[in-house]
Amino acid sequence: MKVEVLTIGTELLLGQIVDTNAAELGRALAGAGAEVVRHLSVADRPDAIRAAVAEALERTGFVITTGGLGPTRDDMTKREVAALFGKALEIDEGVLRSLEERFQRLGRTMPPINRTQAEVPAGATVLPNPRGTAPGLWLEEQGRVVVMLPGVPSEMRGLLAEEVLPRLARRAAGSVVRSRTVRTTGIAESALAERVGAIEDEIAPLTLAYLPSTDGVELRVTAWSLREDDANRRLDAAVAALRARAGDHSYGGDGVDLAAVVLQQLRARRARLVIAESCTGGLLGARITSIPGASDVFIGGVIAYDNVVKSGTLDVPPELLEQYGAVSEQVVTAMAEGVQRQFAVDAALAITGIAGPTGGTPEKPVGTVWHAVRFGDQLRTLRRIFPGDRGEIRARAAQAALDLLRRLLAEHT
Amino acid sequence: MKVEVLTIGTELLLGQIVDTNAAELGRALAGAGAEVVRHLSVADRPDAIRAAVAEALERTGFVITTGGLGPTRDDMTKREVAALFGKALEIDEGVLRSLEERFQRLGRTMPPINRTQAEVPAGATVLPNPRGTAPGLWLEEQGRVVVMLPGVPSEMRGLLAEEVLPRLARRAAGSVVRSRTVRTTGIAESALAERVGAIEDEIAPLTLAYLPSTDGVELRVTAWSLREDDANRRLDAAVAALRARAGDHSYGGDGVDLAAVVLQQLRARRARLVIAESCTGGLLGARITSIPGASDVFIGGVIAYDNVVKSGTLDVPPELLEQYGAVSEQVVTAMAEGVQRQFAVDAALAITGIAGPTGGTPEKPVGTVWHAVRFGDQLRTLRRIFPGDRGEIRARAAQAALDLLRRLLAEHT
Numbered sequence: 001m002k003v004e005v006l007t008i009g010t011e012l013l014l015g016q017i018v019d020t021n022a023a024e025l026g027r028a029l030a031g032a033g034a035e036v037v038r039h040l041s042v043a044d045r046p047d048a049i050r051a052a053v054a055e056a057l058e059r060t061g062f063v064i065t066t067g068g069l070g071p072t073r074d075d076m077t078k079r080e081v082a083a084l085f086g087k088a089l090e091i092d093e094g095v096l097r098s099l100e101e102r103f104q105r106l107g108r109t110m111p112p113i114n115r116t117q118a119e120v121p122a123g124a125t126v127l128p129n130p131r132g133t134a135p136g137l138w139l140e141e142q143g144r145v146v147v148m149l150p151g152v153p154s155e156m157r158g159l160l161a162e163e164v165l166p167r168l169a170r171r172a173a174g175s176v177v178r179s180r181t182v183r184t185t186g187i188a189e190s191a192l193a194e195r196v197g198a199i200e201d202e203i204a205p206l207t208l209a210y211l212p213s214t215d216g217v218e219l220r221v222t223a224w225s226l227r228e229d230d231a232n233r234r235l236d237a238a239v240a241a242l243r244a245r246a247g248d249h250s251y252g253g254d255g256v257d258l259a260a261v262v263l264q265q266l267r268a269r270r271a272r273l274v275i276a277e278s279c280t281g282g283l284l285g286a287r288i289t290s291i292p293g294a295s296d297v298f299i300g301g302v303i304a305y306d307n308v309v310k311s312g313t314l315d316v317p318p319e320l321l322e323q324y325g326a327v328s329e330q331v332v333t334a335m336a337e338g339v340q341r342q343f344a345v346d347a348a349l350a351i352t353g354i355a356g357p358t359g360g361t362p363e364k365p366v367g368t369v370w371h372a373v374r375f376g377d378q379l380r381t382l383r384r385i386f387p388g389d390r391g392e393i394r395a396r397a398a399q400a401a402l403d404l405l406r407r408l409l410a411e412h413t
Numbered sequence: 414m415k416v417e418v419l420t421i422g423t424e425l426l427l428g429q430i431v432d433t434n435a436a437e438l439g440r441a442l443a444g445a446g447a448e449v450v451r452h453l454s455v456a457d458r459p460d461a462i463r464a465a466v467a468e469a470l471e472r473t474g475f476v477i478t479t480g481g482l483g484p485t486r487d488d489m490t491k492r493e494v495a496a497l498f499g500k501a502l503e504i505d506e507g508v509l510r511s512l513e514e515r516f517q518r519l520g521r522t523m524p525p526i527n528r529t530q531a532e533v534p535a536g537a538t539v540l541p542n543p544r545g546t547a548p549g550l551w552l553e554e555q556g557r558v559v560v561m562l563p564g565v566p567s568e569m570r571g572l573l574a575e576e577v578l579p580r581l582a583r584r585a586a587g588s589v590v591r592s593r594t595v596r597t598t599g600i601a602e603s604a605l606a607e608r609v610g611a612i613e614d615e616i617a618p619l620t621l622a623y624l625p626s627t628d629g630v631e632l633r634v635t636a637w638s639l640r641e642d643d644a645n646r647r648l649d650a651a652v653a654a655l656r657a658r659a660g661d662h663s664y665g666g667d668g669v670d671l672a673a674v675v676l677q678q679l680r681a682r683r684a685r686l687v688i689a690e691s692c693t694g695g696l697l698g699a700r701i702t703s704i705p706g707a708s709d710v711f712i713g714g715v716i717a718y719d720n721v722v723k724s725g726t727l728d729v730p731p732e733l734l735e736q737y738g739a740v741s742e743q744v745v746t747a748m749a750e751g752v753q754r755q756f757a758v759d760a761a762l763a764i765t766g767i768a769g770p771t772g773g774t775p776e777k778p779v780g781t782v783w784h785a786v787r788f789g790d791q792l793r794t795l796r797r798i799f800p801g802d803r804g805e806i807r808a809r810a811a812q813a814a815l816d817l818l819r820r821l822l823a824e825h826t
Contacts, residue, residue: 305702
């Protein structure tokens with residue numbers, strides 16, 4: 001099945017936001033056996049929207065749009081598509097009711113302007129959007145389909161998963177495009193490539209891609225247009241081979257967060273975790289608590305951004321700070337010990353470093369980060385000099401801290 | 414001047430990489446006075462590439478492509494464009510020489526396959542690419558222009574800045590596409606639209622877009638194809654009008670982070686800030702410390718995820734936790750007071766809430782968040798019920814906490 005994607009928004013063409021919806025649609029649709037043959041972006045202009053939808057229908061007959069479903073005047077997708085199909089816009093009472101209820105739940109009355117969001121082209125199927133005010137719409141006539149989704153990524157994603165993909169799966173027959181990933185961390189792309197070696201011939205017709213990010217290098221293996229059972233069997237084998245070659249650098253598969261892996265390791269040991277962070281300023285805690293259910297393992301911690309917090313709250317001896325500096329093995333060790341002692345728990349993580357852009361020295365350049373982990377009375381420390389800007393250095397530091405704990409816990413299974 | 418952008422690559426349509434080139438081209442071209450009227454992505458397929466370029470030339474007459482210039486079999490842009498113009502591919506001796514020199518510098522001999530990268534359509538201008546092996550190409554005939562750039566972002570960026578934009582600026586003769594933004598928070602899109610009212614006629618020919626995110630709603634006003642001084646004058650006036658109508662919901666312009674605004678307010682008062690966060694788990698601290706130079710204002714704080722930290726480290730009376738629950742005005746107030754007292758500073762922020770997906774009750778549904786701010790002995794508290802998933806609720810809570818402090822400090826200028 002072939003599909004065209006049309007993302008609508010002047011801000012996309014001006015490059016003021018990066019079009020992540022297009023990529024997400026491409027991935028999800030491939031998984032459902034639908035091939036995106038074109039992706040087009042146009043501005044919030046009635047003529048541009050109508051022409052783009054008309055062309056896509058002419059060529060491919062199936063188009064998914066994002067954007068232009070909000071309540072304001074620059075939201076015009078619905079109107080243009082309805083006109084193209086020769087349909088009137090009508091108030092949908094169900095949508096109107098759920099809009100009013102949504103505003104009530106949030107303790108507000110619905111502004112009159114939102115009433116336009118309950119207008120749907122006659123004959124369209126409403127795709128309920130519990131995450132926002134704009135419902136999705138599925139308009140189909142004589143084999144021509146236009147699916148309209150909101151542009152807000154979380155709303156688009158929800159509607160795609162809950163409403164669009166199930167409908168597509170029922171239409172597609174048999175062959176799929178499917179990917180699996182092996183996530184690694186603590187090893188550079190080139191070093192990982194040497195470990196993995198020339199595996200491409202072995203896994204063909206599957207393909208392999210190396211995708212580096214601040215969390216590490218993801219190995220993505222893809223089966224193209226195979227029958228589902230054949231694709232799955234080949235992917236299983238390829239993933240097993242890749243995991244074996246990546247060794248202890250591999251920590252999980254598709255979408256697995258290293259923080260979730262560590263929380264699970266600790267949960268299995270009935271251990272609880274505290275943290276002390278300086279240069280990451282809360283980012284490590286945010287990573288850990290982004291995992292639902294973190295609260296049975298994670299107690300909290302101290303953001304020791306200023307040295308007064310390191311010495312005051314964490315009991316880091318001022319003479320260590322003076323003699324070795326805040327970014328040192330001695331201080332990060334004292335931070336981990338201090339926070340572990342204060343909360344009397346089994347596991348503690350600490351980070352101190354220089355995230356930049358200023359503060360580097362020849363001995364401790366920007367990117368220098370010390371990590372420490374305590375589990376019971378065991379201690380591991382790690383110094384890394386990370387590349388990248390402030391944001392990347394901080395993200396890499398949080399990931400490296402989690403990985404240090406993962407490796408320590410893995411030694412004690 | 415109107416331009417179409419064509420990004421070529423199967424991986425884009427499958428969503429395996431996000432198309433950052435398109436956004437970057439959009440931004441850079443607008444700055445040089447060229448308006449991107451369409452962005453299209455197609456797969457590495459000869460027919461798809463040729464059809465897309467042909468259509469764009471027909472419609473707009475000027476197309477910039479990225480991708481498909483490498484040495485391998487899936488790189489076919491050059492061939493298809495040459496065929497479309499009825500041109501042969503010819504070896505360019507200059508390109509061949511620089512390719513060979515490049516490989517020599519890296520201590521390798523050039524593989525025969527790379528020789529194809531020295532082939533250029535007859536009559537094309539070669540755009541030298543010192544960052545990679547594929548040069549850019551500018552093919553122009555009878556008013557039709559195709560500019561071919563490599564897909565590697567750093568190479569694309571270099572060629573764009575050094576070769577393409579200067580040529581475009583010479584053509585554009587003064588006119589630019591330029592945007593400005595007014596960032597707002599604490600007000601829903603529809604309510605903001607009612608406040609702003611029907612400003613569109615007043616600011617025409619400038620256009621206005623409402624862009625909601627978890628940080629609030631951004632108002633983006635754009636001047637299209639005006640002379641630079643005229644565009645700037647009109648944008649100044651439009652921004653002033655929008656700011657006036659948005660009132661105290663507006664906190665800054667293009668790219669301004671609310672955390673940076675708050676840090677600057679505190680810096681001007683020589684005040685220092687501490688935080689206590691529960692459901693956000695470090696996210697508020699991460700937001701604040703993402704701003705370079707935060708350390709002269711921000712001391713640190715306590716991640717009070719578990720109640721033992723709230724009562725232990727922050728001195729929240731256990732009877733408050735028992736009687737009102739952790740998510741209550743009483744507890745958030747005690748958290749702010751506790752952390753302010755502990756670190757003896759002027760300003761404190763506290764957050765406690767239910768980020769979900771579990772933990773909600775009919776009285777306190779998922780999304781319920783209490784915020785408190787202390788400045789000296791002044792106190793403000795705010796309850797919000799945020800929509801969205803766990804990540805969105807946490808992001809909205811951090812933003813609302815910062816906004817609460819911004820508003821309190823603004824009262825005391």
